[in-house]
Amino acid sequence: MSLAFESDKVMFEIYREPTYTGKYRVVYFTELTDHDREQEFNLALRGEHFYDGFLKNFGKDAAKEAISRLLERLNQGESLDSKDVERELKPFMP
Numbered sequence: 001m002s003l004a005f006e007s008d009k010v011m012f013e014i015y016r017e018p019t020y021t022g023k024y025r026v027v028y029f030t031e032l033t034d035h036d037r038e039q040e041f042n043l044a045l046r047g048e049h050f051y052d053g054f055l056k057n058f059g060k061d062a063a064k065e066a067i068s069r070l071l072e073r074l075n076q077g078e079s080l081d082s083k084d085v086e087r088e089l090k091p092f093m094p
Contacts, residue, residue, distance in 0.1 A: 055094075
């Protein structure tokens with residue numbers, strides 16, 4: 001059994017913008033640079049929390065594609081809940 005180190009995971013949050021568009025967005029907290037960290041934190045904090053978690057660093061590109069597809073579905077008006085998101089992202093979670 002191998003243990004995942006903090007550096008082996010990507011922390012993310014899916015949130016809904018508080019603006020009139022109400023679009024769903026994702027922020028990958030552990031990948032932010034010093035330059036954009038504060039701005040992205042503030043955007044996520046102002047938004048409506050939808051889902052957060054960790055992804056395995058190995059295979060994160062495929063995980064990000066899965067999240068993009070989820071965001072597309074949400075932004076097209078499909079009704080998804082946290083269980084739907086977990087089901088889609090389960091292969092990518094530590």
